[in-house]
Amino acid sequence: MSATTATELELADLYARLEALEEAQSTPVEQKNKLTIIAWGGDLDRIWPTLILSTTAAASGMEVSVFFTFWGLFALVKEGVRVTGDNWMQKGLSIMNPGNPAKAKLSKLNFAGAGAGMMKKLAKDYGTPQPAELLETARDLGVRLIPCQMTMDLMGLTADDLVDGLEEPIGAATALLEMKEASISLFI
Secondary structure (H helix, E strand, O other): OOHHHHHHHHHHHHHHHHHHHHHHHOOOOOOEEEEEEEEOOOOHHHHHHHHHHHHHHHHOOOEEEEEEOHHHHHHHEOOOOOOOOOOHHHHHHHHHOOOOHHHOOOOOOOHHHHHHHHHHHHHHHOOOOOHHHHHHHHHHOOOEEEEEHHHHHHHOOOHHHEOOOOOOOEOHHHHHHHHHOEEEEEEO
């Protein structure tokens, strides 16, 4: 095959791909009045805004999904559940990460727990609901609280370790579909 023929075939292939892309873009994805949040951080200063934004959106009539993955998943661990997992690595991670929003620390300015205590005191003084209360409100408002199955497997968490009222665990591909149809997607 000559160099010219090969180049022509490559160009024809590129044009065919371009046409396929243009055709795919002509069918827009219909987005809903929906907020999707990927909650990956388990620090208090990530859990709190996740729950404030999700409850506010739900109260204003939006459909809301929150996908809890990696450290963010520990915000859904039941109070009193401390050691989880089947092996020493999973158990070690569960001990180092206390789980439950009431025990969450600040990502910065934690000051051996004093920073989180100061934030909680300020929130109380200004009438801001605590994360545990916001989590309950989110469930009451119909926010879809969705645990990540892969993270549950990695961290050795079971459905029995998590709070009640959650959706069935899903994987990353399904979480991406949630985001695809949302008009607003956040990564907190």
